[in-house]
Amino acid sequence: MVPAINADWSIVAERIFSPDAIFWRALATTVTIAVVAQVAGVLLGLLSALAGLSRFWPIRALAAAYVLVIRGTPLIVQIFFVFYGVNLFLGLPFNLFPREVEILGLTIPGAAIAGTVALAINEGAYMSEIIRAGIQSVDPGQMEAALSVGMTRPLAMRRIVLPQAARVIVPPLGNEFNGMIKNTSLLAFIGVYEMFFDAEVHYSTTFKPVEYFLAVAFWYLVLTTIWTLIQMQIERRLNPAEETREGGVMARVRRLQWGRAH
Amino acid sequence: MEEPLASSSAILDARDVHKRFGHNEVLRGVSLQVQRGEVVCIIGPSGSGKTTFLRCLNHLERIDSGRIEVDGKMIGYRDCPNGTLAELPAKEVARQRAEIGFVFQRFNLWPHMTALENIIEAPVHVRGERERDAVAVAERLLARVGLQDKRDAYPSKLSGGQQQRVAIARALAMRPKLMLFDEATSALDPETVGEVLAVMAELAADGMTMICVTHEMGFAREAANRVVMMDQGVILEEGPPQHFFTNPTHERTRQFLSKIL
Ligand SMILES: Nc1ncnc2c1ncn2[C@@H]1O[C@H](COP(=O)(O)OP(=O)(O)O)[C@@H](O)[C@H]1O
Numbered sequence: 001m002v003p004a005i006n007a008d009w010s011i012v013a014e015r016i017f018s019p020d021a022i023f024w025r026a027l028a029t030t031v032t033i034a035v036v037a038q039v040a041g042v043l044l045g046l047l048s049a050l051a052g053l054s055r056f057w058p059i060r061a062l063a064a065a066y067v068l069v070i071r072g073t074p075l076i077v078q079i080f081f082v083f084y085g086v087n088l089f090l091g092l093p094f095n096l097f098p099r100e101v102e103i104l105g106l107t108i109p110g111a112a113i114a115g116t117v118a119l120a121i122n123e124g125a126y127m128s129e130i131i132r133a134g135i136q137s138v139d140p141g142q143m144e145a146a147l148s149v150g151m152t153r154p155l156a157m158r159r160i161v162l163p164q165a166a167r168v169i170v171p172p173l174g175n176e177f178n179g180m181i182k183n184t185s186l187l188a189f190i191g192v193y194e195m196f197f198d199a200e201v202h203y204s205t206t207f208k209p210v211e212y213f214l215a216v217a218f219w220y221l222v223l224t225t226i227w228t229l230i231q232m233q234i235e236r237r238l239n240p241a242e243e244t245r246e247g248g249v250m251a252r253v254r255r256l257q258w259g260r261a262h
Numbered sequence: 263m264e265e266p267l268a269s270s271s272a273i274l275d276a277r278d279v280h281k282r283f284g285h286n287e288v289l290r291g292v293s294l295q296v297q298r299g300e301v302v303c304i305i306g307p308s309g310s311g312k313t314t315f316l317r318c319l320n321h322l323e324r325i326d327s328g329r330i331e332v333d334g335k336m337i338g339y340r341d342c343p344n345g346t347l348a349e350l351p352a353k354e355v356a357r358q359r360a361e362i363g364f365v366f367q368r369f370n371l372w373p374h375m376t377a378l379e380n381i382i383e384a385p386v387h388v389r390g391e392r393e394r395d396a397v398a399v400a401e402r403l404l405a406r407v408g409l410q411d412k413r414d415a416y417p418s419k420l421s422g423g424q425q426q427r428v429a430i431a432r433a434l435a436m437r438p439k440l441m442l443f444d445e446a447t448s449a450l451d452p453e454t455v456g457e458v459l460a461v462m463a464e465l466a467a468d469g470m471t472m473i474c475v476t477h478e479m480g481f482a483r484e485a486a487n488r489v490v491m492m493d494q495g496v497i498l499e500e501g502p503p504q505h506f507f508t509n510p511t512h513e514r515t516r517q518f519l520s521k522i523l
């Protein structure tokens with residue numbers, strides 16, 4: 001028997017070139033969840049990385065346990081645990097993730113919030129390791145010079161160490177976001193109407209898996225490709241080969257720093 | 263407990279400082295008094311504890327026993343009623359360090375900031391000075407170390423000697439009571455050593471109190487009021503520079519000097 005490619009290309013083309021409004025909403029949901037979860041994940045990771053460098057061992061132990069547990073268990077289990085389990089686990093008298101929540105005039109399903117929280121917690125563990133490695137890549141003499149002029153450790157971390165660590169953190173952070181875009185598809189399993197859920201809805205009503213899953217794969221590829229292009233731009237600005245008279249790499253690192261220096 | 267300082271002009275009073283790294287006792291009872299305006303050079307073989315001693319003076323290292331006072335205030339610790347010492351809170355230690363300049367062997371300039379930004383960083387973000395005022399001071403300091411034209415240069419564009427001069431200006435911007443130099447010229451190319459020593463000598467002439475770990479005997483001869491020889495975690499002998507060049511007391515000192523001179 002000769003295998004043959006078998007697809008109704010008109011459906012694929014329709015899903016790619018003229019998707020319906022529901023699809024665009026689903027795409028917006030995917031992007032929004034990915035961005036929010038990534039930002040929250042970076043903040044959690046920063047917190048965890050700093051905790052991991054603490055002088056107090058219980059704080060270090062807490063950070064280590066977080067990273068160990070999250071990285072050692074499947075993301076889908078974490079998502080289900082947060083959405084179905086946390087209310088029972090914590091014995092809350094109210095539902096942490098009700099069917100719908102009003103935020104800034106938007107009606108957001110509880111599942112989307114639970115899913116975003118789970119993705120953020122998961123991402124935080126990976127970012128924790130990335131940020132810790134970034135901080136440790138900075139010469140300890142940098143911190144010492146900051147201390148010697150009277151900075152406290154937190155100020156020195158913010159002003160001196162983290163801006164330099166950013167150079168090491170940004171490339172893997174970009175890769176993490178690429179993964180995040182794809183991982184949002186797992187939220188379909190708790191009923192979040194994002195891109196993969198939309199594909200599944202079409203599949204289950206038409207029984208045409210080839211067309212709908214091909215089309216949604218295309219859209220994920222579009223998102224990750226756009227991101228990769230953005231990432232290349234950012235990394236090009238951080239590339240030491242791109243030295244200019246403005247001071248090269250470190251000047252660029254500073255431009256990525258939150259807030260202006262002075 | 264020890265008596266407070268007898269002489270009010272002493273800016274540094276370190277007494278019987280001990281410091282261990284694990285089982286390695288690096289400082290085995292170091293005492294040193296330095297008067298206001300005095301320039302003290304510390305010499306001694308590698309591994310004798312010179313860097314560690316300087317780092318204890320601004321509490322970059324904790325000490326195991328002894329006490330260190332700068333301008334009559336104990337550094338890093340406070341006395342407890344039961345006679346022991348308790349470490350000061352981080353903020354208080356930071357305030358103390360702000361008054362003690364430290365110049366590192368490897369400069370440790372912040373590479374993501376220009377020369378000027380390196381200098382105004384602490385005045386603005388530690389002391390809360392207005393940026394305009396800090397810049398004016400920084401420009402004067404840059405002129406003083408001969409680098410007014412390097413104001414906007416990043417450290418990677420500066421030679422070692424230029425970087426070290428910026429580092430000195432950065433320390434001076436906090437108007438320190440005391441400057442500590444840890445082999446400030448030993449990581450430099452020979453041709454830039456002179457420009458840094460010249461800046462240090464000028465500072466000394468201006469009356470800055472300085473403790474310099476250095477092997478530049480020419481500098482010690484010209485600028486130092488006193489030379490201190492450290493060996494194996496203790497001060498072996500001290501005296502005016504000429505003492506060391508004419509008749510050092512200890513055989514170890516003689517051997518050391520014959521190696522470096
Ligand atoms: N952070 C540290 N941990 C362990 N040992 C150290 C540390 N810093 C210095 N030492 C040890 O202390 C001794 C004295 O070092 P140092 O003060 O740097 O001497 P010097 O500056 O006179 O060359 C050396 O044996 C060195 O290995």
Ligand SMILES: [Mg+2]
Binds near residue numbers: 313
């Ligand atoms: Mg040393």
